Amino acid sequence: MTIRPERGGLGPAGRLVYTRSVKSPQTGRRRTRAAATLALLCLLSALGSLPAAEAPARAPKGNVAPYYPTPIEVAKAMLEEGGLQPGQLHIDLGSGDGRLVILAARNYGARSVGYELDPKLVISSRRQIDEMGLAEQAKIIQQDLFQADLAEADLVTVYLLPRALKMLRPIFERELKKGAVVVSHDFEIPEWEPTRRVEHDEQNEIDGLPHTIYIYQR
Numbered sequence: 001m002t003i004r005p006e007r008g009g010l011g012p013a014g015r016l017v018y019t020r021s022v023k024s025p026q027t028g029r030r031r032t033r034a035a036a037t038l039a040l041l042c043l044l045s046a047l048g049s050l051p052a053a054e055a056p057a058r059a060p061k062g063n064v065a066p067y068y069p070t071p072i073e074v075a076k077a078m079l080e081e082g083g084l085q086p087g088q089l090h091i092d093l094g095s096g097d098g099r100l101v102i103l104a105a106r107n108y109g110a111r112s113v114g115y116e117l118d119p120k121l122v123i124s125s126r127r128q129i130d131e132m133g134l135a136e137q138a139k140i141i142q143q144d145l146f147q148a149d150l151a152e153a154d155l156v157t158v159y160l161l162p163r164a165l166k167m168l169r170p171i172f173e174r175e176l177k178k179g180a181v182v183v184s185h186d187f188e189i190p191e192w193e194p195t196r197r198v199e200h201d202e203q204n205e206i207d208g209l210p211h212t213i214y215i216y217q218r
């Protein structure tokens with residue numbers, strides 16, 4: 001198995017290669033620069049020279065993670081640790097076979113939306129949702145996850161590679177409402193401090209390390 005620092009990718013048999021991210025010593029500087037840029041944009045917007053409608057559009061990024069399903073017990077723990085409540089909105093970015101979406105709707109009575117690119121996974125997860133009579137609460141959207149509407153989400157779950165999480169972080173910061181929770185499986189969101197980190201008993205068969213859940217609150 002190849003382990004590359006700060007990067008994830010495809011391992012043997014097309015599976016996720018598990019890597020642990022390391023904090024960059026440059027983190028503080030980048031944050032400062034981003035904050036200064038944001039302040040300038042706010043100022044220009046307030047002066048009327050940059051209407052809010054001209055905020056940068058979110059471009060699709062294509063496939064950013066291979067399909068590798070979260071074990072059911074870990075998926076249940078992600079929703080439990082995310083504090084999902086009946087009627088809340090859960091979004092799974094890259095929903096695979098729809099297992100988190102189905103669990104959220106069936107076990108928690110939540111409204112749940114999955115974004116998935118792979119047409120076969122979209123068809124099979126939609127079929128399962130229909131067969132289980134969950135169509136009122138659970139929905140799979142065949143769309144690039146970077147174009148997901150996150151504004152109303154109470155809980156967002158992700159099992160994506162570090163590169164994707166790095167691209168998602170500013171989107172989360174911009175669009176998630178206050179109090180929203182993000183739960184990430186096995187990979188940390190760069191530059192964010194988790195409020196909790198939970199190691200699951202079950203080991204990841206790829207690297208023998210325990211499945212780890214990172215919980216973040218906005």
Ligand SMILES: C[S@@+](CC[C@H](N)C(=O)[O-])C[C@H]1O[C@@H](n2cnc3c(N)ncnc32)[C@H](O)[C@@H]1O
Nearest residue numbers: 062063064065068069070094096117144145159
């Ligand atoms: C590691 S799997 C996780 C599946 C599921 N969330 C789970 O935890 O079992 C990642 C999924 O993200 C999907 N995916 C990758 N890039 C995507 C994108 N840009 N938009 C939507 N889905 C994407 C893949 O097709 C794959 O099903």
